[in-house]
Amino acid sequence: MTETTENKDLVQEKVQDDNVQAENVSTENDVVEQQEAELTIEEQYEAKLAELQAKLDDEENRHLRLRADFDNMRRRNQLDREAAEKYRAQSLLSDLLPVLDNFERALQVEATSEEAASIVKGIEMVYRSLIEATEKEGLQVIKAEGEPFDPNIHQAVMQEQDSEKETGVILRELQKGYILKDRVLRPSMVSVNE
Amino acid sequence: MTETTENKDLVQEKVQDDNVQAENVSTENDVVEQQEAELTIEEQYEAKLAELQAKLDDEENRHLRLRADFDNMRRRNQLDREAAEKYRAQSLLSDLLPVLDNFERALQVEATSEEAASIVKGIEMVYRSLIEATEKEGLQVIKAEGEPFDPNIHQAVMQEQDSEKETGVILRELQKGYILKDRVLRPSMVSVNE
Numbered sequence: 001m002t003e004t005t006e007n008k009d010l011v012q013e014k015v016q017d018d019n020v021q022a023e024n025v026s027t028e029n030d031v032v033e034q035q036e037a038e039l040t041i042e043e044q045y046e047a048k049l050a051e052l053q054a055k056l057d058d059e060e061n062r063h064l065r066l067r068a069d070f071d072n073m074r075r076r077n078q079l080d081r082e083a084a085e086k087y088r089a090q091s092l093l094s095d096l097l098p099v100l101d102n103f104e105r106a107l108q109v110e111a112t113s114e115e116a117a118s119i120v121k122g123i124e125m126v127y128r129s130l131i132e133a134t135e136k137e138g139l140q141v142i143k144a145e146g147e148p149f150d151p152n153i154h155q156a157v158m159q160e161q162d163s164e165k166e167t168g169v170i171l172r173e174l175q176k177g178y179i180l181k182d183r184v185l186r187p188s189m190v191s192v193n194e
Numbered sequence: 195m196t197e198t199t200e201n202k203d204l205v206q207e208k209v210q211d212d213n214v215q216a217e218n219v220s221t222e223n224d225v226v227e228q229q230e231a232e233l234t235i236e237e238q239y240e241a242k243l244a245e246l247q248a249k250l251d252d253e254e255n256r257h258l259r260l261r262a263d264f265d266n267m268r269r270r271n272q273l274d275r276e277a278a279e280k281y282r283a284q285s286l287l288s289d290l291l292p293v294l295d296n297f298e299r300a301l302q303v304e305a306t307s308e309e310a311a312s313i314v315k316g317i318e319m320v321y322r323s324l325i326e327a328t329e330k331e332g333l334q335v336i337k338a339e340g341e342p343f344d345p346n347i348h349q350a351v352m353q354e355q356d357s358e359k360e361t362g363v364i365l366r367e368l369q370k371g372y373i374l375k376d377r378v379l380r381p382s383m384v385s386v387n388e
Contacts, residue, residue, distance in 0.1 A: 045239035052246040059253040066257065070264050077271045084275070088282040095327035102323060106316040116310040122300040123317050129296060130324075133289035 089137040090180055096134060097178055097186055103127050104176075142177035144170050144188040153177060155187040159194045169193045283331040284374055290328060291372055291380055297321050298370075336371035338364050338382040347371060349381040353388045363387045 107124060111117040142153045149156060149168050160171050170190045177188030301318060305311040336347045343350060343362050354365050364384045371382030 042235065042239075045236075045243070049239070049242060049246060052243060052250060056246060056250045056253060059250060059257060063253060063257050063260065066260050066264065070260065070267070073264070073267065073271075077267075080275070081278070084278050084282070088278070089286040092283040092286055092327060092331045095330055096324070099320060099323045099327055102320045106313070106320050109313055109316070111309065111313065113307050113309050115305065115307050116313055119300070119303055119305065119310055119313050119317075122303070123313075126293060126296045126300050129293045130290070133286060133293055136289055137286045 086138075086181060087183060089139075090183070090185070093134060093137060093139050093178070093180055094185055096130075100130070100134075101175070103130070138181040139185075140179045142179055142184075142188045144173035144177065144190050146170065149190065149192045153179065153184055153187055154190050154192075156192045157189050158191045160191050161194045165193050167193055280332075280375060281377060283333075284377070284379070287328060287331060287333050287372070287374055288379055290324075294324070294328075295369070297324070332375040333379075334373045336373055336378075336382045338367035338371065338384050340364065343384065343386045347373065347378055347381055348384050348386075350386045351383050352385045354385050355388045359387050361387055 104127075107120060107127060109116075109120065111120045144154060147154075147170050148166075149170055154170065154177065157174060162171055165171065169192070170188075171193050172191040173188055174191065175189040178185045298321075301314060301321060303310075303314065305314045338348060341348075341364050342360075343364055348364065348371065351368060356365055359365065363386070364382075365387050366385040367382055368385065369383040372379045
């Protein structure tokens with residue numbers, strides 16, 4: 001808006017200058033003055049052209065910047081979308097980890113009667129189908145026992161000694177850890193060989 | 195845009211005024227050629243100005259269009275993100291529905307021994323924690339028995355007769371149906387009163 005207002009002002013100035021010029025011509029009829037006035041008009045035009053060109057340059061720069069912003073946003077959105085898609089089940093899977101823990105604890109009972117054994121067998125099938133559903137979404141159990149301790153995926157809660165095994169090797173897993181694709185949802189809680 | 199067009203008109207009128215003025219001068223003075231050359235230069239400048247102005251207008255239009263595209267993309271991305279976020283757990287929840295079915299079937303056994311009863315009780319707690327995790331993500335059981343049949347959320351697999359109940363009311367639920375927020379994941383399978 002201010003730019004077009006400036007345009008009008010320029011035109012206004014020009015009109016006033018022309019009036020002056022007209023007076024000069026009519027009163028003195030002097031060629032020198034005429035030439036001077038002519039130069040002034042040229043200069044005015046050049047100034048106006050320069051001004052317009054500067055605006056055009058600005059506008060082109062503005063366009064280039066917006067174009068760059070546009071492309072950046074598109075790229076960022078693409079990455080966001082991919083990440084959101086990749087880890088879409090993270091929230092539910094995180095909530096399922098204690099369910100899996102409880103499930104495993106419940107299945108650790110040793111059934112002595114045939115009836116109890118039959119129930120446990122049925123429930124084990126349910127547990128396996130639950131594990132399959134979570135694996136399909138990318139949930140994986142972190143390997144622990146016998147692996148070298150890795151602070152990125154294991155949490156050492158105690159140290160033990162086993163002279164027959166290497167230092168820094170995981171001796172026992174106290175709680176399962178889980179990874180979603182490449183993201184650790186919960187590290188394994190482990191005991192490490194001193 | 196209209197303002198710059200008006201500007202052009204203004205410049206145009208001005209040129210015509212100058213022509214009139216120039217004619218007046220030329221009849222009185224001996225600078226006809228000079229004036230004609232001047233007019234030509236002015237016309238050239240005006241043409242250049244008009245050309246630059248047209249480019250500027252184009253550039254401004256181009257910018258406005260890109261700006262509009264930019265805003266549209268931002269809005270669309272926002273909506274996409276919201277939808278992706280809202281239904282993020284849909285895939286895993288869909289896979290969990292048969293797990294829930296099996297779980298319920300396994301829990302329908304009537305335990306006669308104390309051992310079996312204790313195991314079932316433990317497993318029921320696991321089941322409830324699983325249900326809670328799915329509810330937290332927006333999974334809801336579709337109401338069925340006693341509700342009027344709704345083809346949007348119920349699937350009629352048989353008809354029965356109960357003269358004490360209204361026609362079109364659901365008499366029995368044969369398989370649970372589930373909704374994720376406002377999206378039906380699986381309709382209830384029901385028996386409807388004739």
